[in-house]
Amino acid sequence: MNYNWHWKVLLETEPGGTGTYLNYLIVGLGWTLATALAAWVIALSIGALVGTLRTTPMKWVVRLGNLYVEIFRNVPLIVQMFLWFFVVPELLPKALGDWIKQMPPPWGSYVPAVLCLGIFTSVRVAEQVRAGINSLPRGQHMAGTSMGLTETQAYRYVILPQSFRIILPPLTSEFMNVIKNSSVALTIGLLELTGRARAMQEFSFRVFEAFTAATVIYLLTNLVVVLLMRALEKKAHVPGLIAAAGTPQAGH
């Protein structure tokens, strides 16, 4: 293929004047991680809560939890992004909506992106948490309550500590999904890594250098996450409990 590579472009100054293109992309990685981490905090908190509630015998709570999961699972991420960015500010009281719309960049895109990704991912976390709790033998819960623990105590001291340690590997892949999915935020104007690679391609006309650089940065990030999580998984591994190698999950 006749494409003239020009790798030195990475060391040229980007038009915004903030430094080299390489630096421009690295800052993009910073925004990717900042978005992913903030969204992950939301996803873990809501996901753990909703997932746990869906295993309780309270019928109406379970139904509400199911509704929440179905709504956010069956609408594409980019459409959810648009809802948070374009639609939600219009539905809020006018003063609040205007305040959100006038947030200076990049916060005007960052805040909706984090909320959107956080809630989108919380549904997937909730599914994992529920699966983890359901994978425990029923005897664990019975043993807890028969020892005089209340329902809450049984969850707090017996069920949840075990299930969270079991679902650590699938949670790792969910975390990597958040990092990848944060690229969808470029559609609402957040200049994260993919958005910056795209911008670099437009400024410099160096298509494949820009995308190769972004790809390598994503691969390195993945590698670091995998290594860190593997260390954590080793620490959190429950001796004698082998996580069931269930059917593979569909994903994106």
Next chain:
Amino acid sequence: MDSGFDFDVIQRSWVYLFREGMTFTLTLTALAMTGGIIFGTLLAMMRLSSLPPVSMLAGGYVNLMRSIPLVLVIFWFFFLVPYIGAWILREPNPIKVGAFWSALITFTMFEAAYYCEIMRAGIQSIPRGQVWSGYALGLNYWQTMAQIVLPQAFRNMLPVLLTQTIILFQDTSLVYVISATDFLGAAAKVANRDYRLVEMYTFVAVVYFVVSYGLSVLVRQLQERIAIIK
């Protein structure tokens, strides 16, 4: 923006949205699913190959695709396909490729990595004895695969394959980043033309929800039926 939800804009544009947009989305989904499952199955067979270079090549491809964001993959192929086309057709300059073909190639290649992992688990779920009995009957590798292993693997994995297809259906909306007129793209055009973003994006969300939820209910029913027969 004016107060009140304007249903009129939906009534004005729904024929366009479905005829142009939804047709694009559904065609893309169906073709990418077909191509993705075929290519993904081949990849799965390669990954399970006893020849290290073959399995490493397939494994590397699958892991690469699964480690980078779909949006980046869409950009990659959008710019790469014209060059590959020129290379195949021996043209001196990059050829012109429309958004649809670019998207179709992207999603086939990308989803193949995910279908591959599903099919790999499906193939591995078939007891080894099935393969051996195939060989014992004098069938070769391809015959054993095509007539014994793959039909069972497909059947076991059907619910997961279909769930992945629902995700594919949702993910095709990302062709928005290369300005293709899929269902979301068509709605975005109307939304920006008439300045009716709230109405159009809400409508899009509702339609995607109804289709995806409907399909997922069907998949769940199918799963139960298959489980009983087993």
